[in-house]
Amino acid sequence: MPYKSSKNQSHTIISYAIVLALVVIFIAILIKQKHYYVPNASIAEKTFAANRSVTSQPPSWLSEQLFGQDFKPANDVENYNSEKLYEKIDGKADLYLQNGFVSLQCRRYSSKSSEQNWAEVYVYDMARTKNAFAVYSSQKRTDRKSLDWAQFGYKTTDSIYIAAGNFYFEIILSADSNGLLQAAEVGAKQLAALASKVPSEPFAIGFFPQDNLVADSYRLIGKDAFGCEGMDNIFTATYRIDSNDITAYVADMNDANSAQALFDKYHKFLIDNGGKDWSVNIEMFDFRTVELFGTIDMFFKAGNFFVGVRGSAPSKDLDIIFRELMMSFKQKNDKR
Amino acid sequence: MTNDKISRRDFFIRCTKAGLSTAAAAVLAGILYESDPAKISPQSSNIVEAMNFSVLPVAGKAISIVTGSNRQSTVTKAVELLGGMQRFIKPGDNVLLKPNVGFSLPPRVCATSHPELIEQITKLCYQAGAKKVYITDNPINDPKSCFELTQIASAAKKCGAEIILPRQDHFKQVTLKGAELIKNWPILYEPLKNVNKVIGIAGVKDHRRSIASMLMKNWYGLLGGNRSIFHQDIDKIIVELAMLIKPTLVILDATQVMVSNGPTGGSESDLKQTDTMIASCDQVAADSFGATLLGLKSNDLPYLVKAEKLGLGTTDYQSLKPLRAEVKA
Numbered sequence: 001m002p003y004k005s006s007k008n009q010s011h012t013i014i015s016y017a018i019v020l021a022l023v024v025i026f027i028a029i030l031i032k033q034k035h036y037y038v039p040n041a042s043i044a045e046k047t048f049a050a051n052r053s054v055t056s057q058p059p060s061w062l063s064e065q066l067f068g069q070d071f072k073p074a075n076d077v078e079n080y081n082s083e084k085l086y087e088k089i090d091g092k093a094d095l096y097l098q099n100g101f102v103s104l105q106c107r108r109y110s111s112k113s114s115e116q117n118w119a120e121v122y123v124y125d126m127a128r129t130k131n132a133f134a135v136y137s138s139q140k141r142t143d144r145k146s147l148d149w150a151q152f153g154y155k156t157t158d159s160i161y162i163a164a165g166n167f168y169f170e171i172i173l174s175a176d177s178n179g180l181l182q183a184a185e186v187g188a189k190q191l192a193a194l195a196s197k198v199p200s201e202p203f204a205i206g207f208f209p210q211d212n213l214v215a216d217s218y219r220l221i222g223k224d225a226f227g228c229e230g231m232d233n234i235f236t237a238t239y240r241i242d243s244n245d246i247t248a249y250v251a252d253m254n255d256a257n258s259a260q261a262l263f264d265k266y267h268k269f270l271i272d273n274g275g276k277d278w279s280v281n282i283e284m285f286d287f288r289t290v291e292l293f294g295t296i297d298m299f300f301k302a303g304n305f306f307v308g309v310r311g312s313a314p315s316k317d318l319d320i321i322f323r324e325l326m327m328s329f330k331q332k333n334d335k336r
Numbered sequence: 337m338t339n340d341k342i343s344r345r346d347f348f349i350r351c352t353k354a355g356l357s358t359a360a361a362a363v364l365a366g367i368l369y370e371s372d373p374a375k376i377s378p379q380s381s382n383i384v385e386a387m388n389f390s391v392l393p394v395a396g397k398a399i400s401i402v403t404g405s406n407r408q409s410t411v412t413k414a415v416e417l418l419g420g421m422q423r424f425i426k427p428g429d430n431v432l433l434k435p436n437v438g439f440s441l442p443p444r445v446c447a448t449s450h451p452e453l454i455e456q457i458t459k460l461c462y463q464a465g466a467k468k469v470y471i472t473d474n475p476i477n478d479p480k481s482c483f484e485l486t487q488i489a490s491a492a493k494k495c496g497a498e499i500i501l502p503r504q505d506h507f508k509q510v511t512l513k514g515a516e517l518i519k520n521w522p523i524l525y526e527p528l529k530n531v532n533k534v535i536g537i538a539g540v541k542d543h544r545r546s547i548a549s550m551l552m553k554n555w556y557g558l559l560g561g562n563r564s565i566f567h568q569d570i571d572k573i574i575v576e577l578a579m580l581i582k583p584t585l586v587i588l589d590a591t592q593v594m595v596s597n598g599p600t601g602g603s604e605s606d607l608k609q610t611d612t613m614i615a616s617c618d619q620v621a622a623d624s625f626g627a628t629l630l631g632l633k634s635n636d637l638p639y640l641v642k643a644e645k646l647g648l649g650t651t652d653y654q655s656l657k658p659l660r661a662e663v664k665a
Contacts, residue, residue, distance in 0.1 A: 022361075075481070086564035090438060090476045091545035091599050094567075108440075118485075120440070139597050141605035158444065159603040172602045174442040174485075 244313035404663030427465030522560030542598030620649025
């Protein structure tokens with residue numbers, strides 16, 4: 001019996017110890033839960049679509065030496081994916097999200113001699129060249145000065161903006177300072193050079209010939225270009241011959257059938273609105289020429305691209321740009 | 337050795353006890369387990385009607401519009417036209433300034449409230465006898481760097497205002513009576529709790545989502561949590577925030593207006609010099625006037641129309657007979 005009693009006693013002690021341990025764990029969980037603060041995260045999770053992962057970018061893009069010896073990083077590189085983009089740029093995030101945004105990296109650099117002089121660099125990975133151009137094109141400042149070393153780039157007195165490859169770069173300066181702007185331009189060149197090394201698809205604007213091109217005249221028409229419903233995402237450039245402006249346009253339709261459909265649709269749109277077919281003798285691509293209220297449209301389809309020129313300039317001038325455009329597409333097609 | 341053996345009866349009793357204990361523990365855990373972190377907060381949800389910091393209206397002194405390029409002069413004049421800061425701030429008052437400190441951008445790009453303006457309003461409050469002036473905002477970017485890079489931190493230091501950087505324990509789950517969105521949502525409550533006067537300060541900016549960001553939109557900075565989900569219903573949340581906060585005074589700085597690429601801008605190229613300062617007791621009226629500086633009508637901004645319908649103010653700012661003045665530099 002004493003043996004049994006001693007055994008029971010030890011069981012009781014062990015039981016109490018276990019219960020005590022459970023109580024301690026319970027209290028610890030209670031305290032821990034009381035200090036949680038993840039407000040409405042579940043609602044956010046339900047609202048946002050699946051997380052898109054942040055793409056890996058070469059870490060050297062926002063390197064310590066980006067702005068040269070006289071500048072130093074003022075913070076670590078910040079990373080934002082599509083879910084977090086609002087945390088950096090608030091309402092402007094929509095523009096990027098609607099145009100294929102993948103990730104943003106930011107870093108601030110300050111002058112070693114004066115910390116009041118700083119610049120913040122924004123590197124937007126837009127996944128495709130046309131996306132990068134779309135966000136670049138839709139934010140152009142009025143008092144910009146083109147950067148002669150970049151195809152798509154300009155500066156103001158206090159900022160620099162560039163679209164290069166799949167990337168869009170912004171550099172915002174804290175002060176209107178020539179020294180700061182020069183240092184930022186050095187950094188911008190490095191970024192553009194790095195972007196050019198990242199493989200990217202052929203970009204519609206790359207087909208525009210350079211002769212007679214008005215500098216920095218590239219545009220993106222998001223919707224219903226030239227009044228034609230459904231003619232969306234058309235890249236344009238302005239050419240000038242003898243002070244007459246001619247608009248060239250290119251649409252990347254992703255496949256040949258879609259390009260053909262837009263070709264037919266635009267032709268029908270012009271004819272339905274009173275346009276008349278013209279006959280021009282060029283042997284290269286299948287094309288159409290339509291005159292409507294003094295404006296001449298000449299357009300063709302090449303692979304996935306729908307291409308054309310339009311304007312009220314003399315037809316011989318339109319013809320020059322049109323032939324150059326055709327030649328450009330032919331050369332690039334032949335290279336493939 | 338036989339003592340080690342337990343009877344069948346004991347065995348079943350022990351098994352039943354163990355089973356019941358396990359079941360009880362499981363039931364208790366099930367009751368206590370909260371899978372939704374939203375419901376786990378330092379404090380339980382506080383149901384509020386509105387946080388009213390307003391002062392009694394004075395006929396003919398509801399809105400003033402002052403032109404001039406010097407923010408400090410124009411804001412002084414604009415407040416003076418409404419009866420001076422002593423009308424709004426009494427000796428011993430604790431005042432909270434709620435500027436826009438949303439971004440870590442320099443003041444020159446006007447994405448945030450201008451430090452010179454904050455400095456002058458603080459001075460006016462102290463001159464009227466304020467005991468303490470606090471400044472707070474829950475910025476989009478890192479709070480500390482936002483206050484520093486916008487130079488609002490240095491302005492505050494200069495004039496003796498205290499900056500309250502938002503901390504987790506400053507937020508309280510709030511449910512606004514009659515609201516659809518502000519339900520059990522974290523609000524930057526602590527700084528509001530400890531003051532008896534609140535002054536809203538904002539600029540006039542183009543905003544890709546809400547069309548324009550001015551005084552009413554600026555209360556967005558009181559929201560905690562993952563507030564970007566409200567971008568889907570931006571007009572409604574702006575109205576609900578205006579329902580939540582009835583400020584003592586609002587100051588709309590339209591010295592430079594961000595006419596493009598808002599709300600962050602990034603360059604002085606996005607700004608237009610309009611040299612105007614507005615002071616008002618009616619934030620709907622002040623925003624309605626501000627809209628005109630962006631080339632908009634109040635009807636273009638659904639949140640203004642909605643706010644007027646709810647009696648939060650008038651979009652017909654002219655009906656308040658704005659007091660006007662010009663301050664030459």
